[in-house]
Amino acid sequence: MLQKSPYTAVLLLLSFLLLSACSRQDIYQKAIGFERSSAGLETASITLGELDIAYLRNIEMNSGDTIVMVHGFGANKDNWTRMARELTDKFNVYAIDLPGHGESSKPLDLGYRLDQQVVHLARILQALDIAEMHMMGNSMGGAITALYAATYPEQIKTAVLFDPAGILKYESELFGRVVADDNPLIPSKPGDFERLMDFALEKKPFIPWPIPGVLEEKALANETINKVIFAAIRDANVESDFRTIIARIEDPVLIVWGKEDRVINYRNGDVFVSIIPDAQLKILDGVGHVPMIEAPEESARLFLEFAKSHALKAE
Template structure:
């Protein structure tokens, strides 16, 4: 999704139309480059085995701690731009396109269960030479973040789970729709992407129509891989292994949940808090499934306040080392 105000995005759109003969794809690419640059980010790629992984990172490195951002199902690295823009001056930010998502490789014969995705993420971070980090994840990425903390506790400084998947004791609108054979998270025809945005978010960002159209085309083109991933992660949500695993998390964990979430019921947050030793829970009124998009400044501030006791010494040590 996009950063910035409706006015600034509209001005960019008009400027592009007046000064170039861009196609919709060209307008989309220019707009995304502008958004990333404004947030202090740039796109990079790395090969991990047979997979090509695309990610965002700081345009300029700094002395701060590292933050790794893990998107949700059928989402991508750009979902973090709005919040990352609040953090790149102080932290080194990496937003990863997981396998099967965004601009990374999308093999249909790969396994996409949560624990498998944790393994892929570990290989990606090893290839990037990231040894310790603060990690944040949304939805499916929140479940992956929780499992990563349980599996690699020595690597995690803090973990923030935005509306995480993995515990489904409380059902809501999505469950009813999926059981009826209608999954609003997987666009398959024109009009479905706008429906997805309306369903997932309460405070929706402004998206100019040419950019929205390209996003929809990409989502529809990815429907086969999205159906495969959804099937794989749905299995993980129906067994007790996930809850058993997160009970062993040793790292500081903050759970943030938008109360108006129609994808994953916010009441599951209390169960995450119950299962993860010492976890904190914040419920955001008037926010849906993607707090980092819907209220990026507040989401970043929650992380800054929560992580402060666990990063100040590291920051000071880095400054002394320099």
């Protein structure tokens, strides 16, 4: 039985490591490794041509369905760990580091438009021999999930979109900041990572020292690739094309949106529902842009109820 609330154990581990005079990087690696293993996950990687792709998967596979988790812009596979903790006992979870993110390769010239990222993801899943799955994505990953479901309907059992990108009928606080050349999603100097967390998350989770400092170092090191990816998504996004494509989705779709989202206005959820046939929308009060981090148990419960209801309909 996996431990469902490992935060006390994390503190004990950190205390031990501090007394052992470990470096910040050592402490970070041990803490993140402990959180992964507590969720029943382990790291793995696969090589696709010149790309190395990192991902998390179940330590112990089971007879359940597969879930593929797709992170958002500037994020990585560990954004899903706390939600995955609620799922790995019954499902086989794969949380992917998309190219340009996390521990995967970060070529500047790969191509990072949303449609190109769908192609990259399809190659990854084919290499992992995943042919049928539940897919869930957050923000950019939510838009990728929607496009993937429209493109490969035979592969998708259900799709869950957490605060998805792709439709911006209703502007958010981020829009004004980007216009003013002050993008809080791309840290460029010390202190910017904390600003990013404050902006993206309404309900910030417990993150013990020194993990925030190490995460900031990683974010600053990724500034160049993050600017490339953000520009590719912004400059190539044709919302009318996106709407046309997702209108073709035939699979069951659940949209979960934090009402306090400052990155993408939650009212765009109604637009998604009006376009995707039979899609369902759930608004979470007191939650920001990343529900699976801010409310992992509730996010998992919503998925489980949604998947169960459609499994019963299929019988």
